[in-house]
Amino acid sequence: MDLPDDFGALQALLLGSKLRVAGTVVLTLSVMLGAAVGLGVLGVPGVAAVDNEFGAVDESTTTIETDLVISNPNPVGVTLGDVRIDYGVSMNDVRVANGSREGVSLRPGNSTTELTTRMDNRQIPPWFASHVRNGERSRLVVDADVTSERLGRSKQFSIERSIETDLIGQFDSNETRPVEVEDSAITATPLVENPVLYVNETSADWGTVSRDRTPMNVEFVAYNPQAYPLTVTEIDYEITMNDVLVGEGGSETNAAILPDRSERIETTTAITNDNLDEWWVTHLENEQVTQLEIRFYATVEIEGQEFRVPVRALDHEETIETSIFEGEDS
Missing domain, CATH: 2.60.40.10 (Immunoglobulins)
Known part of the structure; x- marks a missing residue:
């Protein structure tokens, strides 16, 4: 049985309406996201705490195992594929370790992200020289940067402590x-x-x-x-x-x-x-x-x-x- 021409027109109208509605929703969400970012409603996740410990060590490399507690200030969990975490350890301005990670899944609030950083043991001699030169004192600095390209912002986190010895x-x-x-x-x-x-x-x-x-x-x-x-x-x-x-x-x-x-x-x-x-x-x-x-x-x-x-x-x-x-x- 042939359908009336009006049915095709109605179908096109309904389908077109759905596509237009979907496009409108996507556009509206994009506008809302942009507005939220611009108004500072959506926050950039940051590092709330750091816990480090030494892992395996051999003649050339020392492994540092790190738990980064990342705080997501947004009310929903997100997978931030465009988020990059850069992490480093310095002693007396001698950079002894660097690490990074991209694409972190976060729930609202605090989440723990594990990082493995490899330290080049050849950095130990220049650090030791600086330690003695500085009166057997070292300033340990652990820093982490969380950067979101989508939100166009970043947050920095840094902790430091003193290391002192008395060899002689x-x-x-x-x-x-x-x-x-x-x-x-x-x-x-x-x-x-x-x-x-x-x-x-x-x-x-x-x-x-x-x-x-x-x-x-x-x-x-x-x-x-x-x-x-x-x-x-x-x-x-x-x-x-x-x-x-x-x-x-x-x-x-x-x-x-x-x-x-x-x-x-x-x-x-x-x-x-x-x-x-x-x-x-x-x-x-x-x-x-x-x-x-x-x-x-x-x-x-x-x-x-x-x-x-x-x-x-x-x-x-x-x-x-x-x-x-x-x-x-x-």
């Missing part, structure tokens, strides 16, 4: 300590009696830090109890951090000490900064605890005879503990 503070001492020869073949000679000498005073401070070396200047007052003059011709040292050798060397002193007299002797030790990325791995694996050890050896000459003596009176041991992300403000 306990080196300063006025305690008198004996230096004894452990080799019985040496003490059997009539020229040498234990103690070979006494250390009456020790002090240390950091030298001028460079990109390659972190020097430490050491002074000590040595007293000669022998019946003969002696000369401390050289001081050698080894520096280990969690059994990782980070520095070694020696310097000529040629300090002559008369019997029953004292002399102030100066020497310089140094950490080789390029060795610190290897130490960093052990520091994290040991739950951010490091055993610092500095061992000294003196070459002593008495009446033309030279022998090497471990100077335990100068040796320095220190436990270094850090909690780099602990106490982050949110």
